Amino acid sequence: MTPTRVVLVEDHDMVAEAMTLAMARANDIEIVARAHSIATAVESVREHEPDVVLLDRRLPDGDAIESIGVLSQSGARVLVLTGEATATVAARVAEAGGSGLVLKSSGLDELEDAVRRVADGEAVYGAEFLAGVLNRLTGRTPSATLTTRERQTLTLLADGASAADVATRMGIAHNTARNHVQRVLEKLGARSKLEAVAIARREGLLD
Template identity: 60%
Template sequence: MPSSPPRSRPVRILLVEDHDMVAEAICLALERSPALEIVGRAASLASARVEARRYEPDLVLMDRRLPDGDGVSAIAEMKALVPDARVLILAGEGSASVAVRVAEAGGAGLILKASGLSELEDAVRRVAAGEVVFSQDLLGDVLGRLTGRAPRPGAKLTPRERETLDLLGEGLTTADISGRLGVALNTGRNHVQRVLEKLGARSQLEAVTIARREGLLQ
């Protein structure tokens, strides 16, 4: 393929990050390159909307968790405000479900905060060049989910496990769930554990959060 023509100006970046120290470190790392320029900073989604309209950046580097909302849920809005901008999500932790949400919303990728600043710079450059960038350990799951080759979370839950999930969604404890199901406490614990495993959750709260996001709970 022919290479893209060189840019006549730096990639203009809007950084949306509510932690000052993290934001400062990112700015210092990215602005070492003359090809990258931080044109605006925001610490909330409300501020990001204002800055996006003001600067019309080429790329929005946005934290997943912000004081007034979820960065992934805001991807579509950012792209509506600045149609030509690409959105790269920065996350403290990642999962296949979150990465798929980014892709489905039209995001250009997800990079973890645990990655080095050089990796972040590389990801920003690649996204600005038109690539889609996800961590290698998430990429296979993202492709599988988007092509329908991998099941969505909850697809393999048995009827009893779905019932257990519904009870978790009601806020019941494992003991309460066991009572409602009419099973021994150890059996109830096993049902809950299998639900967590199949949803890829590390806690009951996270399982409920994933289930709501995936439409498994009302």
């Protein structure tokens, strides 16, 4: 099997070395070059024509998301690596032509799996980012996809209300309130009510 050829773009030497050593243990992934800036990344991609560019988002010469278009011109798929992100950042990566977003807090096994999946043509985004990516790419915003009742539910959740409280305060059946809560979580790509509120605040959906 021909290994997936990767250009690693990371300006912190210790982080880059750790990733290189970890991936060296995988027979199907090969780090063909390392770069520490957007400029050197462009040069490395042109020289080595990799399958995947593993791209740190914040580099000394700028926000690397803005370089995705140039880096992918040779056919390489770009997987962005970042310390922290929001659904909006994930959507920017997708809009720029990136193939995925992985948090630096992810395990090395998870990172290797993401590289493989991206090389196979998949788009790799965590569940917490997927709703934002899909909404942005389809021209919708999370606030536009929430119904009036769902927006009311979100506001109540932000006040600390439970599903039972939502039912009482909105004058609806408990099962209906629970369905509203579930749909809010699904549309925001959240796994809990607390996460839904956090995402909503981050995306400006709550005043």
